[in-house]
Amino acid sequence: MGLLVEGKWVDQWYDTDKSKGKFVRGESIFRNWIYPDKEYDENNSEHFPAQSGRYHLYVSLACPWAHRAIVFIKLKQLEDIISISCVHPDMLENGWEFKKDEAFDDANVAIGDPLHHFDFAHQLYTKAQPDYSGRVTVPILWDKEKETIVSNESADIIRIFNRAFNDLTGNQLDFYPADKAAEIDELNERIYHTVNNGVYKSGFATTQTAYEEALVPLFETLDFLEHLLTQRRYLLGEEQTEADWRLFTTLIRFDAVYFGHFKCNLKRILDYPHINAYLKRLHDVPGIAETINFQHIKRHYYFSHKTINPTQIVPVGPDHLFN
Numbered sequence: 001m002g003l004l005v006e007g008k009w010v011d012q013w014y015d016t017d018k019s020k021g022k023f024v025r026g027e028s029i030f031r032n033w034i035y036p037d038k039e040y041d042e043n044n045s046e047h048f049p050a051q052s053g054r055y056h057l058y059v060s061l062a063c064p065w066a067h068r069a070i071v072f073i074k075l076k077q078l079e080d081i082i083s084i085s086c087v088h089p090d091m092l093e094n095g096w097e098f099k100k101d102e103a104f105d106d107a108n109v110a111i112g113d114p115l116h117h118f119d120f121a122h123q124l125y126t127k128a129q130p131d132y133s134g135r136v137t138v139p140i141l142w143d144k145e146k147e148t149i150v151s152n153e154s155a156d157i158i159r160i161f162n163r164a165f166n167d168l169t170g171n172q173l174d175f176y177p178a179d180k181a182a183e184i185d186e187l188n189e190r191i192y193h194t195v196n197n198g199v200y201k202s203g204f205a206t207t208q209t210a211y212e213e214a215l216v217p218l219f220e221t222l223d224f225l226e227h228l229l230t231q232r233r234y235l236l237g238e239e240q241t242e243a244d245w246r247l248f249t250t251l252i253r254f255d256a257v258y259f260g261h262f263k264c265n266l267k268r269i270l271d272y273p274h275i276n277a278y279l280k281r282l283h284d285v286p287g288i289a290e291t292i293n294f295q296h297i298k299r300h301y302y303f304s305h306k307t308i309n310p311t312q313i314v315p316v317g318p319d320h321l322f323n
């Protein structure tokens with residue numbers, strides 16, 4: 001685990017000394033946007049045009065943020081438009097690596113960098129910006145033409161996928177409809193801070209207080225969602241929206257990893273009947289089950305975070321996971 005400092009890789013764990021033991025997530029810095037052809041402005045250098053075959057998505061199959069982008073590739077039928085590859089699940093002294101390893105072959109997404117044959121994801125960041133300083137995170141949406149990173153922010157990438165390529169795919173499904181945008185944003189905000197990032201704040205806390213300050217609101221939100229889902233099939237009502245899929249990728253990892261490894265252990269998702277049924281409903285959407293790789297998920301967290309799990313033993317259970 002490390003980061004780039006002015007283009008040089010430095011091996012270093014998260015620094016929580018200045019924040020009273022709290023994990024503070026950095027902001028993503030590549031925040032450019034892809035527009036459908038008719039809206040593309042070639043004079044604005046931060047814009048990119050929606051074109052088939054032009055973009056590549058680098059993911060980790062372990063990572064919940066990257067998983068959001070993979071889900072949207074499926075939901076929006078972008079497989080033939082955007083190519084995809086993944087990193088090895090182990091994230092150690094070199095950060096994310098493209099190391100080939102048959103033991104971790106996935107049926108759908110190959111490990112590697114087919115574009116540059118780089119060994120490390122940090123080489124993509126320095127190719128895009130030679131003096132880049134900051135963490136090297138996935139997902140990374142790469143432009144093959146300008147040889148740069150369009151975006152490394154999953155929240156933006158899924159909104160790009162939601163509409164930019166509609167004319168090319170014919171898929172008009174809208175997971176962020178204008179009339180529900182305010183409600184989606186409001187739910188996203190709570191769920192991001194207390195659940196999506198809440199599990200990390202709990203797991204990476206280095207003081208008892210910081211841990212408990214993350215754990216309490218996490219379970220308050222899960223209790224709130226359990227109640228909400230007694231009346232609704234999805235978070236906003238009868239239709240799936242972006243808010244469901246942003247939550248899904250955290251929920252699917254919860255009992256396998258966050259409950260144990262991140263000490264989010266007041267309850268399992270299995271103990272919330274309505275959330276669990278909702279999770280199964282999302283899991284059963286065609287194409288979604290094949291985006292989930294519990295081997296990568298469990299190995300990544302338990303093997304990579306040596307400060308939390310020094311033996312690097314990967315637990316065998318639980319035995320109630322969906323696939």
Ligand SMILES: N[C@@H](CCC(=O)N[C@@H](CS)C(=O)NCC(=O)O)C(=O)O
Nearest residue numbers: 063064065135136137138152153154
């Ligand atoms: N805000 C980013 C966060 C992405 C992120 O933190 N990804 C993790 C993997 S789960 C990562 O690559 N971490 C590497 C690091 O922090 O050094 C997003 O949503 O895309």
